[in-house]
Amino acid sequence: MNAMLKKVTLFMAGLCVLLNWGCKSTEPTNAELGRQLSMKPAPVVIYKTKADYNRQVPVMLSDDRQQLISYPHPNDLRFSDGTFRYPLPLSSGYLLDRKGIGPKTVFLRMSYEEYFAQAPDPSTLLSLISDTDPIQEIWHCYLKINEKDITDSLNFIISNKLLSKRCRKIK
Numbered sequence: 001m002n003a004m005l006k007k008v009t010l011f012m013a014g015l016c017v018l019l020n021w022g023c024k025s026t027e028p029t030n031a032e033l034g035r036q037l038s039m040k041p042a043p044v045v046i047y048k049t050k051a052d053y054n055r056q057v058p059v060m061l062s063d064d065r066q067q068l069i070s071y072p073h074p075n076d077l078r079f080s081d082g083t084f085r086y087p088l089p090l091s092s093g094y095l096l097d098r099k100g101i102g103p104k105t106v107f108l109r110m111s112y113e114e115y116f117a118q119a120p121d122p123s124t125l126l127s128l129i130s131d132t133d134p135i136q137e138i139w140h141c142y143l144k145i146n147e148k149d150i151t152d153s154l155n156f157i158i159s160n161k162l163l164s165k166r167c168r169k170i171k
Helices: 002-022 030-039 112-117 122-128 147-159
Strands: 044-049 056-061 068-070 105-111 129-131 135-141 167-169
Touching: 044 147, 056 112, 056 129, 068 122, 105 112, 105 122, 122 129
Parallel strands: 105 129
Antiparallel strands: 044 135, 056 068, 056 105, 135 167
């Protein structure tokens, strides 16, 4: 009886191995996907404008720059601690984005404070645009560093003329 039990157990173990091997998915598991995704950091956006728009509200226009396609809710302009999401100044006039700047971004003739206190009717926002092409350059930089060291790292990259080697120009 004992020998028969061993044979059945061995058979079942072999069957389990075969079934597991034969049915193994080639798709990555959630854990494997998580490791793959965590290996590439999200891009950090830095940009340079034609004039000082640091305190003006960014909005986004359509490709033909005739229609407004995105504008912030007043609460989107502030962090949870109540401070405004102004860009951080970097070397050579570059700014570290903290709001969502892209190639279609323009700025209103309103400060963050004014917009937060009394947001205008969305139908009037087009008339409040200060410049329809205010951005000179936008770069996506992929850096594997913690947030407190990011400005120092970006300033090093900018000062040493490494933007084209360490970042991807999107405008």
